Amino acid sequence: MATLLSERGAQVSWRDYLELTKPKVVLLMLITSLVGMFLATRAGVPWTVLLFGNLGIALCAGGAAAVNHVVDRQIDAVMARTRKRPLAEGRVAPAAALTFALVLGAAGLALLLTFTNTLAAWLTLASLIGYAVIYTGFLKRATPQNIVIGGLAGAAPPLLGWVAVTGQVSAEPLLLVLIIFAWTPPHFWALAIHRKEEYAKVNIPMLPVTHGVHYTKVHILLYTAVLLAVSFMPFAIHMSGPLYLAAAAVLGARFLYWAIVLYRDSRPHAAINTFKYSIWYLFALFIALLVDHYLLLNI
Numbered sequence: 001m002a003t004l005l006s007e008r009g010a011q012v013s014w015r016d017y018l019e020l021t022k023p024k025v026v027l028l029m030l031i032t033s034l035v036g037m038f039l040a041t042r043a044g045v046p047w048t049v050l051l052f053g054n055l056g057i058a059l060c061a062g063g064a065a066a067v068n069h070v071v072d073r074q075i076d077a078v079m080a081r082t083r084k085r086p087l088a089e090g091r092v093a094p095a096a097a098l099t100f101a102l103v104l105g106a107a108g109l110a111l112l113l114t115f116t117n118t119l120a121a122w123l124t125l126a127s128l129i130g131y132a133v134i135y136t137g138f139l140k141r142a143t144p145q146n147i148v149i150g151g152l153a154g155a156a157p158p159l160l161g162w163v164a165v166t167g168q169v170s171a172e173p174l175l176l177v178l179i180i181f182a183w184t185p186p187h188f189w190a191l192a193i194h195r196k197e198e199y200a201k202v203n204i205p206m207l208p209v210t211h212g213v214h215y216t217k218v219h220i221l222l223y224t225a226v227l228l229a230v231s232f233m234p235f236a237i238h239m240s241g242p243l244y245l246a247a248a249a250v251l252g253a254r255f256l257y258w259a260i261v262l263y264r265d266s267r268p269h270a271a272i273n274t275f276k277y278s279i280w281y282l283f284a285l286f287i288a289l290l291v292d293h294y295l296l297l298n299i
Contacts, residue, residue, distance in 0.1 A: 012086075012091050012092055016086040016091050016092050017086075017092070017100055019085065019086055020062070020065065020066040020069050020086060020087075020092065020097055020100060020101075021061075021062030021063075021065050021066060021104070022062070022065035022068075023062075025061075025065065026058050026061045026062055026065065028279065028282065028283065029057070029058075029061055029154070029157040030054055030057065030058055030157070031283060031286055031287075032157045032158045032161070032176070032180065032282070032286050033053075033054055033057050033157040033158060033160055033161035034050075034054060034161060034290075035158060035161070035176075035286045035287075035289055035290045036157065036158030036159060036160065036161030036162040036173055036176060037049065037050060037053065037054075037161040037162065037164060037165050038290055038293060038294075039158075039162065039172065039173075039176075039239075039289065039290070039293050040161070040162040040165040040166050040172075040173070041165055041166070042297060045165055046165075048115045049115060049116055049164055049165055051115075052111045052112075052114070052115035052116070053111075053112065053115060053116045053120070053161070053164040053165075054161070055108070055111055056107075056108040056109065056110075056111035056112035056115070056116070056121075056124065057108065057112070057124055057157060057160050057161070057164075058108070059104045059105070059107050059108030059111065060104070060105050060108035060109065060112075060124050060125070060127070060128045061108075061127075061128070061157075062104050062108075063100075063101040063102070063103075063104035063105035063108065063128060063132070064101070064105070064127075064128045064131045064132040064153075066097050066098075066100055066101035066104065067097075067098070067101045067132035067133075067136060068131070068132060068136045069085060069086070069087050069097055070087060070094050070097045070098055070101070071132075071136045071137055072136065072140075073085075073087035073088055073094065074202075075202035075204065076088035077089075078198070078201055078202050079195070079198040079199075079201075079202060080198060081195060081198065101132075105125075105128055108124065109121050109124065109125060112124055112164070116163075116164040116165075117163070117164065117167040119163050119167055119168070119169075120160055120163045120164040120167070123156065123159065123160055123163055124156075124160050126156075127153045127156040127157075127160065128153075130150065130152060130153030130156075131150070131153035131154060134150065134153070135149075135150030135153055140204060141203075141204060141205070142205070143205060144205045144206060144207045144209075144210040144211060145207075146205070146206075147184055147185050147188045147189065147192075147206075147207075148184070148185055151180075151181050151184035151185065152177070152181060154180065154184060155177045155178075155179075155180035155181040155184065156177060157180075158173055158176035158177060158180070158286075159173040159174065159176065159177050161173075162176075171237070172234075172237075172239050175230075175233055175234060175237070175239070176234075176289075178230055178233075179227070179230055179231055179233075179285070180282070182223060182226050182227040182230045183227050183278065183281070183282055185219065185220070185223045186220040186223045186224045186227065186255070186259060186274070186278060187275065187278035187279070187282075188275075189206075189207055189208070189216050189219065189220050189223075190220060190262065190271050190272070190274040190275040190278065191271070191272070191275040192206040192207060192208050192209075192216065193208045193213055193216055193217070193262075193271040194271040194272045194275065196208040196209060196213065207219065217262055217263045218263065220259050220262060220263070220274070221256075221259045221260065221262075221263050224252075224255050224256050224259040225256065225259075227252065227255065228248075228252035228253075228255070228256055231248040231251075231252050231285060232245065232248055232249075234248075234289065235248070240289055240292045240293065240296070241292050241295065241296050243288065243291065243292040243295055244288050244289055244291075244292035247284065247285065247288035247292075248285060248288065251281050251284055251285055251288075252281075254277065254281070255277065255278065255281050258270070258273065258274040258277050258278075259274065261273075261274070262274045
């Protein structure tokens with residue numbers, strides 16, 4: 001794609017538009033969506049659903065992320081972590097980003113309606129609206145419980161993948177949603193502690209800003225304990241076997257270790273290290289679910 005010029009005269013490339021979609025976040029979402037698809041069936045997932053279903057989910061997620069860039073462009077320009085984003089630096093105009101978001105969302109929904117089913121498409125649209133409108137536009141600036149309440153939108157991908165295959169909602173994918181829902185607060189609050197001063201500067205009521213770092217650490221520890229318990233539930237309902245149980249125990253114990261380290265402030269950079277580990281935790285836990293699923297099929 002040729003390089004264009006923004007309204008401020010800055011060069012715009014395809015990489016700027018790719019950055020608007022938050023590709024690393026979308027990739028993690030797609031991993032959980034893929035696992036949801038494969039767990040939904042004992043047979044193979046149809047290639048059209050596998051390819052176009054995940055592409056549709058990815059496009060909708062990317063569109064929601066682009067809306068987030070537009071809404072947050074002023075605070076992004078102040079925060080060190082985000083000040084080089086395309087809208088924060090003026091490389092992409094808000095109107096162009098919104099148009100891009102609408103195109104992505106519409107294309108994603110069209111793919112889901114064509115190659116999966118209506119329920120998967122509407123649930124994906126609800127997730128898009130939940131993140132782009134309810135969380136980004138309202139909850140993020142309204143309450144320190146923004147991450148907890150808005151976490152449902154980010155927790156939806158395994159449910160979307162499952163429904164794309166089966167066309168129905170059942171207990172198993174809702175349990176996968178619950179795992180991500182419990183994972184979100186300790187994951188994001190660890191980052192919020194690390195970036196507390198920046199959130200305070202832009203008047204975003206993250207928990208460390210409104211209630212203090214110690215209070216946030218206590219809640220990270222509590223939510224991590226809840227996550228550990230919830231992560232055992234797939235084994236408890238015979239959705240998974242001993243391989244997954246062992247992986248959940250090891251991964252969860254390590255997460256709990258980092259939550260305790262953060263609570264005690266016993267190691268430097270504990271907050272950002274807890275945040276980084278949480279990403280690997282979710283990735284590894286869902287891969288363990290997938291491996292265990294196919295191991296059980298071969299027994």
